[in-house]
Amino acid sequence: MKKTLLFGLTTLALLANNEELYKNCAGCHGEHGEIAALGQSKIITGQDINLTIKQLTAYKDGELNKYGLGNIMQLQLSTLNKEEIEILATYIKNMKKMKNLPPEESLTQ
Numbered sequence: 458m459k460k461t462l463l464f465g466l467t468t469l470a471l472l473a474n475n476e477e478l479y480k481n482c483a484g485c486h487g488e489h490g491e492i493a494a495l496g497q498s499k500i501i502t503g504q505d506i507n508l509t510i511k512q513l514t515a516y517k518d519g520e521l522n523k524y525g526l527g528n529i530m531q532l533q534l535s536t537l538n539k540e541e542i543e544i545l546a547t548y549i550k551n552m553k554k555m556k557n558l559p560p561e562e563s564l565t566q
C-alpha cells in the first residue's frame with residue numbers, strides 16, 4: 458500500500474517533469490524533436506514509444522552507435538533511469554501533436 462502510494466507520487470512528480478527532462482535533448486534534437494541532431498540523427502518527433510525506449514536503453518548501455526556519435530548519446534543517458542527513459546519516449550511520441558505548426562485546416566481557409 459505504502460509502496461503503491463510512493464510509486465504513484467514518484468510517477469506524478471516525473472510526469473510534471475517530462476518537459477524538463479526533454480529540455481536536455483532539445484539543444485540537439487530541437488524543441489519539438491524536429492531537427493536532425495548534429496545533422497546526423499533521424500528526426501525523432503512522433504517516433505514509436507517502444508523504438509525510442511529500445512534506442513535510449515541501447516545508447517545508455519553503449520550498444521548503439523548508428524552514425525559514429527553514439528558516445529554523445531550515451532553521455533546524455535548516463536544519469537537517466539528506466540522510468541525517465543519511458544517518460545521521455547512517451548513525450549517524444551506525443552510531441553508532434555504539440556508542435557506549433559500551422560494546422561492543416563488553415564491551408565483550406
Ligand code: HEC
Binds near residue numbers: 497509522527533
Ligand atoms: C549533444 C547533442 C545531443 C543531445 C543533447 C541529445 N542527442 Fe540524441 N542524438 C544525438 C546524435 C548525434 C545522435 C546519433 C547518434 C548515433 O551515432 O547513433 C542521436 C540519436 C538519438 C536518437 C536515435 C535517432 C535515430 O537516428 O534513430 C534518439 C531517439 C535520441 N537521440 C533521443 C535523445 C534524447 C531523448 C535526448 C535527451 C535525453 C537526446 N537525444 C539528447 C545528439 C544528441
